[in-house]
Amino acid sequence: DGALTIDTQWSGTLNGRVETDWNSDFAIAAHIINDSHSISYAYDGDGLLTQAGALILARHAGNGLLTGATLGGLTTSQDYNAFGELEGFGAQQDGSTLYGVTYTRDRLGRIRTKTETLQGQTSVYAYDYDAAGRLTAVRENGAVTGSWDYDANGNRIGVDGTANGTYDEQDRLLQYDAPARPRPSGAIGYVIDGQDRRIGKTRDGELIQGFLYKDQLNPIAELDGEGNLVAVFVYGDKANVPAYLIQIDPETQAETTYRILSDHLGSPRLVVAVETGVVAQRMDYDAWGVVTRDTNLGFQPFGFAGGLYDSATGLVRFGVRDYDPYTGRWMGKDPIGFEGDDSNLYGYVIQDPLNWYDPEGKARKGGNKERPKNPNKRTPPEHRRPSVDRERNIGHPEGEEHSRRPKGGFKPRGRIFPMPLIIDPCLLDPSLCNPYYPLDLPPSC
Incomplete structure (x- = not known):
C-alpha cells in the first residue's frame, strides 16, 4: 500500500x-501469521504503544516512559533516574518476586554496580572501566570474576591476567586461547533471505528451524523443520526482544x-509460564554474553542482548553479523565500515558490553540510555533514515545525539568552482558616482 x-x-x-494491518495514524494495528494467528496493537493519544496482544503497558503521564506491564498474573515495574536511565526493574507473579534488579551509575551514566x-x-x-571507557573488571559479591586487557585499538589481548589473543594490523584474529565452548554435532548451516535476515538453520543440509519476520530485525514466528508454526513472538516493552511468546504444539495446536x-540489554533471564508461574527456563551470562547457565537448552531462540542465540555454536546473531561472546568480537567486519563509530571493524560496542548493544550488527545503541522505541513504528524508507554518523553532545554528558553533518543551508550539487562576487559600489553608495545624489539620478559607474 504505497510505502507501507x-x-x-x-x-x-x-x-x-506475515500480513500487516495499519491504522489511520500509520501505526501497525495487527500482524497475521500464516493466516492463523493474529496479534493486535493499541496506542494512546501520543501514539505510544499501550497494548500488544494480551500485554498491557503502563506509561508515565508526563514523559511517556514505560513504568510497568501486565500479562495475566505476572506484572513488571521499572523506575528511572532524572536522566531517564533505568534505575530498577522488578517482576512479580501473583505478588511473589521472581526477578529484581537495581543499578547505580557514574556521572557518565555507566553502570557501576548492579544488585540482582x-x-x-x-x-x-x-x-570497572579504563580511561577509554572499556570494561576492565567485574566483581561478584566482592570477588573478581573477570578482567580484561586491550591493545591500542581495542582488541582483547588478555583475560584474567593471561595473554590469550594475537591480531594482525587489520585487527584480524590470528590466535586465541578460549575456554571450552559448544561443539555442534553435524554441520550447522544457515539460510539467509534477500534482506540479509537469518530465516533458517540446517544440520547436515536438513532444515531444522525457521523464522518469519515482522520487520528487518525482529522474528515474529518460529517454524520447525517441517514448516509447522511452533511459536509466535509478541513485542511490547523492548524493541529488540519479545515480551512474551506463545508456544504451539504442532500436533494438537x-x-x-x-x-x-x-535485563536492561534485552537478554532473557527467566521464561515463565503465565498461567502457572512455573519457570520454564533460566539463562545466566557473563559480561560479554557467554551463557553460563541454561536450564532448558533451546526452549526459545533469544539470547544475549536479544540476539538469536545458537546453543550449538555459542554464536549470537544480531542483524547482519554474528557475534562471538567467547572472543568478545564480531565474526566479520562492520558492513558500514568506519561509520559504525569504531576504528576496529571487528570490535563489539567499543568494548563496553554492559552499557551498549548492537541489534543491527552495524552500530552500537545505548542499552541504558535510550528511551524504549515503539516496536511497531513503521521503519522509514532507506533514503529517509538518519545517518549512523553520530556523536554525543559534549556540552552535557547525557545530551542528545546529533548528526555531524550540517543541516539546512545551500546544498551544492556537482563540482563548484569559487567565483569572485562583484557588487556595483554605486548600488551601495550612489554618491560615489554622483555627488548631487539624491537630487539627481546616479549615473552608471
Missing part, C-alpha cells in the same frame, strides 16, 4: 506469510503463553 508493507511471503527452503535478585538469591556486581523477563 502489507504482506510478506517466503517460499522455497522456508514457506510462510533472581529466584530468591541476591548478588551484588561491581564494574495447544497453546501455552510464556513471559520473557529480560
Whole structure:
C-alpha cells in the first residue's frame, strides 16, 4: 500500500506469510501469521504503544516512559533516574518476586554496580572501566570474576591476567586461547533471505528451524523443520526482544503463553509460564554474553542482548553479523565500515558490553540510555533514515545525539568552482558616482 508493507511471503527452503494491518495514524494495528494467528496493537493519544496482544503497558503521564506491564498474573515495574536511565526493574507473579534488579551509575551514566535478585538469591556486581571507557573488571559479591586487557585499538589481548589473543594490523584474529565452548554435532548451516535476515538453520543440509519476520530485525514466528508454526513472538516493552511468546504444539495446536523477563540489554533471564508461574527456563551470562547457565537448552531462540542465540555454536546473531561472546568480537567486519563509530571493524560496542548493544550488527545503541522505541513504528524508507554518523553532545554528558553533518543551508550539487562576487559600489553608495545624489539620478559607474 504505497510505502507501507502489507504482506510478506517466503517460499522455497522456508514457506510462510506475515500480513500487516495499519491504522489511520500509520501505526501497525495487527500482524497475521500464516493466516492463523493474529496479534493486535493499541496506542494512546501520543501514539505510544499501550497494548500488544494480551500485554498491557503502563506509561508515565508526563514523559511517556514505560513504568510497568501486565500479562495475566505476572506484572513488571521499572523506575528511572532524572536522566531517564533505568534505575530498577522488578517482576512479580501473583505478588511473589521472581526477578529484581537495581543499578547505580557514574556521572557518565555507566553502570557501576548492579544488585540482582533472581529466584530468591541476591548478588551484588561491581564494574570497572579504563580511561577509554572499556570494561576492565567485574566483581561478584566482592570477588573478581573477570578482567580484561586491550591493545591500542581495542582488541582483547588478555583475560584474567593471561595473554590469550594475537591480531594482525587489520585487527584480524590470528590466535586465541578460549575456554571450552559448544561443539555442534553435524554441520550447522544457515539460510539467509534477500534482506540479509537469518530465516533458517540446517544440520547436515536438513532444515531444522525457521523464522518469519515482522520487520528487518525482529522474528515474529518460529517454524520447525517441517514448516509447522511452533511459536509466535509478541513485542511490547523492548524493541529488540519479545515480551512474551506463545508456544504451539504442532500436533494438537495447544497453546501455552510464556513471559520473557529480560535485563536492561534485552537478554532473557527467566521464561515463565503465565498461567502457572512455573519457570520454564533460566539463562545466566557473563559480561560479554557467554551463557553460563541454561536450564532448558533451546526452549526459545533469544539470547544475549536479544540476539538469536545458537546453543550449538555459542554464536549470537544480531542483524547482519554474528557475534562471538567467547572472543568478545564480531565474526566479520562492520558492513558500514568506519561509520559504525569504531576504528576496529571487528570490535563489539567499543568494548563496553554492559552499557551498549548492537541489534543491527552495524552500530552500537545505548542499552541504558535510550528511551524504549515503539516496536511497531513503521521503519522509514532507506533514503529517509538518519545517518549512523553520530556523536554525543559534549556540552552535557547525557545530551542528545546529533548528526555531524550540517543541516539546512545551500546544498551544492556537482563540482563548484569559487567565483569572485562583484557588487556595483554605486548600488551601495550612489554618491560615489554622483555627488548631487539624491537630487539627481546616479549615473552608471
